[in-house]
Amino acid sequence: MPVEAPVPNDPRAWVDVAVRQNLELQASERAVSAAEQTLNQRKAGHAPTVDAVASYRKGDNDSFGYSNPTDFGANGYRDNVAQSSIGIELNIPLYSGGMTNSQIKESTERLYQSQDEQEDRRREVVLNTRNAFRGINTGIEQIAARRQSIVSGQKS
Structure with missing residues (x-):
């Protein structure tokens, strides 16, 4: 072998x-x-960091704090409101x-x-x-x- x-x-x-x-x-x-x-x-x-932010909210004006019931009587003034925002956020530690x-x-x-x-x-x-x-x-x-x-x- x-x-x-x-x-x-x-x-x-x-x-x-x-x-x-x-x-x-x-x-x-x-x-x-x-x-x-x-x-x-x-x-x-x-x-530092940079972030893009966006938000959208929809509801009545009371939920956004836009009205005061005492200004418009007992029932207050209610209206549908839409709010949107877009932005850039910079964070620097x-x-x-x-x-x-x-x-x-x-x-x-x-x-x-x-x-x-x-x-x-x-x-x-x-x-x-x-x-x-x-x-x-x-x-x-x-x-x-x-x-x-x-x-x-x-x-x-």
Whole structure:
């Protein structure tokens, strides 16, 4: 039974494939991306916001507070009223008690943690792949040496 060396017989090629296809590394890349997005969101807490607002109300004038029954007798004056408004609202955060800054610091540290965990996983994948590659080649060499010893033993 022939035993052949892995193809390609280059540990760097195997490491490249392992790094590209390792699911834990892919998950850690997503975790880093999520931490970056969270940090950007927290930093936006200092930025002003602009909102478009619109409202429409319909009812009688009493529900809007436009009439006073004492001005128009006991029954008062009632009429149907429609009110609509459209506007732009600008919110400028002046002070939030340090909450925004503390959230930014926390998100920054979580990003660093995610990046460190990603690098740890990458190094572990590289190390395990290199060790497995060496183990395969060592096993192939051991098989070849045993075959040679069998052949030598049969000749003597």
